[in-house]
Amino acid sequence: MKNKLMQMILHRIGHSLIVLVLVTLLVFLVMQAVPGDPIKIFLGPSATQEQIDHYTKLFGYDKPVLVQYGRWVLNLFHGQMGRSVLMQREVSEFIFEKMAITLTVVLPAFVLAVIIGTTLGVIAALHRGKAVDSLVSTLANIGMATPLFWMGILLILLLTIKLGILPVQGYVPPWVNFGKSVQRLIMPVIICSLTPTAVFTRQTRSAMLEVIRQDYVRTARAKGVSRKDIILKHQLRNALIPIITVMGLQLGMMVGTTIIIESLFVIPGLGSTMITAIRSKDFMVVQNVVLVISVFIIFCNLIVDLLYGVIDPRIRDR
Amino acid sequence: MKISNSAHSYKSKRFFRVLLARKTVILCLIILAAMAFFAIFARFIAPYDPYKQDLNNTLQTISRDHLLGTDAMGRDTFSRIIYGTRISFSVGLASVLIAGTIGMVLGVTAGVVGGIVDTIIMRLMDAMMSIPLIVLAIFLGGILGKGLPNVMLAVGISAAPSFARLTRGQVLTLRESDYVTASTICGSSRFRTTVKHIIPNCISPNIVLMTMNLGGAILAEANLSFLGLGINPPLPSWGGMVADGNAFLRMIPVMAVAPGLFILLMVLCFNIVGDAVRDALDPRLRGSL
Numbered sequence: 001m002k003n004k005l006m007q008m009i010l011h012r013i014g015h016s017l018i019v020l021v022l023v024t025l026l027v028f029l030v031m032q033a034v035p036g037d038p039i040k041i042f043l044g045p046s047a048t049q050e051q052i053d054h055y056t057k058l059f060g061y062d063k064p065v066l067v068q069y070g071r072w073v074l075n076l077f078h079g080q081m082g083r084s085v086l087m088q089r090e091v092s093e094f095i096f097e098k099m100a101i102t103l104t105v106v107l108p109a110f111v112l113a114v115i116i117g118t119t120l121g122v123i124a125a126l127h128r129g130k131a132v133d134s135l136v137s138t139l140a141n142i143g144m145a146t147p148l149f150w151m152g153i154l155l156i157l158l159l160t161i162k163l164g165i166l167p168v169q170g171y172v173p174p175w176v177n178f179g180k181s182v183q184r185l186i187m188p189v190i191i192c193s194l195t196p197t198a199v200f201t202r203q204t205r206s207a208m209l210e211v212i213r214q215d216y217v218r219t220a221r222a223k224g225v226s227r228k229d230i231i232l233k234h235q236l237r238n239a240l241i242p243i244i245t246v247m248g249l250q251l252g253m254m255v256g257t258t259i260i261i262e263s264l265f266v267i268p269g270l271g272s273t274m275i276t277a278i279r280s281k282d283f284m285v286v287q288n289v290v291l292v293i294s295v296f297i298i299f300c301n302l303i304v305d306l307l308y309g310v311i312d313p314r315i316r317d318r
Numbered sequence: 319m320k321i322s323n324s325a326h327s328y329k330s331k332r333f334f335r336v337l338l339a340r341k342t343v344i345l346c347l348i349i350l351a352a353m354a355f356f357a358i359f360a361r362f363i364a365p366y367d368p369y370k371q372d373l374n375n376t377l378q379t380i381s382r383d384h385l386l387g388t389d390a391m392g393r394d395t396f397s398r399i400i401y402g403t404r405i406s407f408s409v410g411l412a413s414v415l416i417a418g419t420i421g422m423v424l425g426v427t428a429g430v431v432g433g434i435v436d437t438i439i440m441r442l443m444d445a446m447m448s449i450p451l452i453v454l455a456i457f458l459g460g461i462l463g464k465g466l467p468n469v470m471l472a473v474g475i476s477a478a479p480s481f482a483r484l485t486r487g488q489v490l491t492l493r494e495s496d497y498v499t500a501s502t503i504c505g506s507s508r509f510r511t512t513v514k515h516i517i518p519n520c521i522s523p524n525i526v527l528m529t530m531n532l533g534g535a536i537l538a539e540a541n542l543s544f545l546g547l548g549i550n551p552p553l554p555s556w557g558g559m560v561a562d563g564n565a566f567l568r569m570i571p572v573m574a575v576a577p578g579l580f581i582l583l584m585v586l587c588f589n590i591v592g593d594a595v596r597d598a599l600d601p602r603l604r605g606s607l
Binding site for chain 1: 567
């Protein structure tokens with residue numbers, strides 16, 4: 001039994017590594033197709049050919065593509081990601097700090113979404129077909145269709161401009177000034193939790209409805225188990241299995257959606273870094289940001305797969 | 319021949335009955351039809367030229383002359399929203415078509431050829447799917463550059479992996495089916511079997527997935543344009559208009575609020591219709607798509 005779990009874990013890790021290598025290759029090759037030279041953009045139109053050549057050589061952009069790729073991957077093993085032309089710094093020096101800033105938005109939003117989403121989903125499932133159910137479903141539909149930047153603007157309009165309760169923009173890390181940080185994070189966190197809340201609500205509702213029909217729920221009811229215990233111990237616990245998969249997927253996706261949120265609320269996280277880098281064709285930064293995001297997502301998926309194996313013995317034994 | 323015809327018409331009757339059973343779906347279809355009407359006849363509906371600058375009437379708020387005000391260049395916001403319908407529809411439709419086509423080509427190739435080709439294609443799709451759609455679209459959009467066709471391509475390519483996965487799964491199931499075996503036994507080449515039997519049967523689930531992806535594609539375009547990486551400025555893209563309005567939020571909120579409302583409405587309607595199409599065509603697909 002334990003061996004099988006171990007085997008599954010190793011298999012999953014192996015698969016994740018292959019995907020990761022392909023991500024690096026994909027990102028790298030696509031970056032090569034970018035029109036525009038980061039060195040020229042950085043040095044400006046007044047640069048002499050000599051200067052351009054010097055910097056091109058310095059950053060290694062004169063080497064063949066495969067050599068550049070090989071160097072990038074090999075350096076990754078040494079914890080080095082390459083130099084940003086724009087910031088004149090090693091990417092690995094600042095990218096993790098940016099990731100931490102992004103996570104201060106994503107993680108609270110995730111917790112919020114899990115709590116509200118599952119609660120609403122259970123409520124909707126228990127009142128299937130009633131007014132509460134249609135209200136929750138409608139809200140979830142709207143939550144999935146709302147452009148996040150627009151909802152953010154509505155919040156700014158309401159909370160900052162009309163009511164004047166919250167400051168608009170800017171970011172203070174929680175490890176610098178917790179109170180100020182929370183004040184500025186409220187709106188971004190709400191916006192970031194919007195889509196996942198809607199997704200969790202829908203998923204929980206349908207998973208709950210799925211298990212209501214199961215024999216063991218009927219058996220539990222026949223045995224005289226209390227309604228609360230049936231809902232929590234028999235239904236929700238079993239409904240959680242598909243919900244967890246969706247949660248893992250969403251956590252990864254949320255790191256992606258913060259690009260928009262960060263640009264609206266001027267948060268100096270991964271997303272803003274990526275947008276700035278794309279505008280100035282700063283190859284190294286763009287490819288490393290995409291890499292870090294996909295590593296995070298692959299990691300989330302791996303955790304979900306493992307959790308799955310722990311929760312559901314049928315999967316472990318397959 | 320007659321039998322198959324009547325079976326077909328029964329199927330399509332059932333499809334429309336289930337599709338139109340819910341009032342919400344009918345309402346959404348009406349709204350989308352109205353928007354399509356706006357898009358096609360924009361020239362006759364829009365009260366002003368969406369590109370015409372009127373520097374004497376910049377940053378107007380709601381009035382009888384300008385239903386939704388004007389922007390920083392004096393262009394009529396309502397007219398721009400009407401013309402923006404065209405952009406959203408065309409990007410939505412074009413990018414799901416691109417995604418569906420790429421996905422089907424890759425999925426059929428992977429499923430039919432199998433072996434190492436299958437492994438390479440599908441692992442590549444895994445790699446693409448491990449990057450969130452919006453990040454991938456921004457990444458590709460940033461590389462392809464701004465402009466309408468590039469946005470369509472960026473969103474289309476980003477959405478392709480789910481189509482490839484769906485198609486490959488479909489091909490693997492079909493390969494085991496009796497009529498494909500029969501066709502092989504009758505001496506059809508692998509190519510003929512693929513073209514005559516496998517590809518036609520992959521189309522319908524892909525159409526369902528396309529319908530379901532329309533909303534997401536429109537949202538992705540709006541996001542790109544909001545970030546300034548999408549549609550080029552003079553063209554009225556709803557996402558870009560929200561970004562323009564964001565700069566004047568304190569003065570005239572309607573400039574940012576109105577176009578966003580239209581994005582929400584269109585995406586919401588497409589999502590609801592997409593779900594309904596899936597349920598009507600095949601209730602078993604619920605959850606798997």
